[in-house]
Amino acid sequence: MVVWTTGFRAPDLAREAGLAVGDNGRMLVDATMRSVSHPEVYGIGDAAAARKQDGRELRMGCGPGGLAAACAVRAIGDRLTGRTPRQLRVEGDGHCISLGRKDGLVQYTNSDDSPRGPMITGRLAAMFKEAIVSGAGGFGLRHPTLALVAASRTLA
Ligand SMILES: Cc1cc2nc3c(=O)[nH]c(=O)nc-3n(C[C@H](O)[C@H](O)[C@H](O)COP(=O)(O)OP(=O)(O)OC[C@H]3O[C@@H](n4cnc5c(N)ncnc54)[C@H](O)[C@@H]3O)c2cc1C
Structure with missing residues (x-):
């Protein structure tokens, strides 16, 4: 390993x-x-x-x-x-890590990096990461104006 x-x-x-x-x-x-x-x-x-x-x-x-x-x-x-x-x-952040195709970790955090809400693990987390990489990332590149609107929602 x-x-x-x-x-x-x-x-x-x-x-x-x-x-x-x-x-x-x-x-x-x-x-x-x-x-x-x-x-x-x-x-x-x-x-x-x-x-x-x-x-x-x-x-x-x-x-x-x-x-x-x-x-x-x-x-x-x-x-x-x-x-x-x-x-x-x-207001917060999110950590999303893929550990291969079948495992991963998703954890939202507060502004001070302390964990917020439940942690998602396993295949669901891996799928979540895949959706971000192939879906949200690609969407942002194809539609930067809409991505900006979406990002602005997390800005005060
Ligand atoms: C293997 C890997 C996995 C990662 N996984 C994650 C993750 O899971 N989650 C996460 O949040 N972050 C992750 N990151 C980090 C993430 O990719 C970076 O934080 C992010 O890309 C930074 O974006 P940026 O626009 O600041 O810089 P970049 O995406 O690095 O863009 C900088 C651009 O500037 C160009 N450039 C550099 N120098 C010059 C120059 N002199 N003249 C003109 N152009 C130049 C480069 O070619 C590049 O296109 C990962 C990074 C790596 C390498």
């Missing part, structure tokens, strides 16, 4: 471009995903250290990256239309 654990690392692009970055190399952004050193630049996803309202850094991952993207797009639209840009407010 091989147990393989890995983490993610931000590329050096932001640092090399002269943008303010944290110790882990992620671009430092404000609550609307704007670079704190270069406000004309927005950062989202693994490369940017967005913070939740409690000050915790948004973890790297596809879900948080999508929320940051929705927040950035919304903030850009707000600024272009003269409105006060709405800030990132994440």
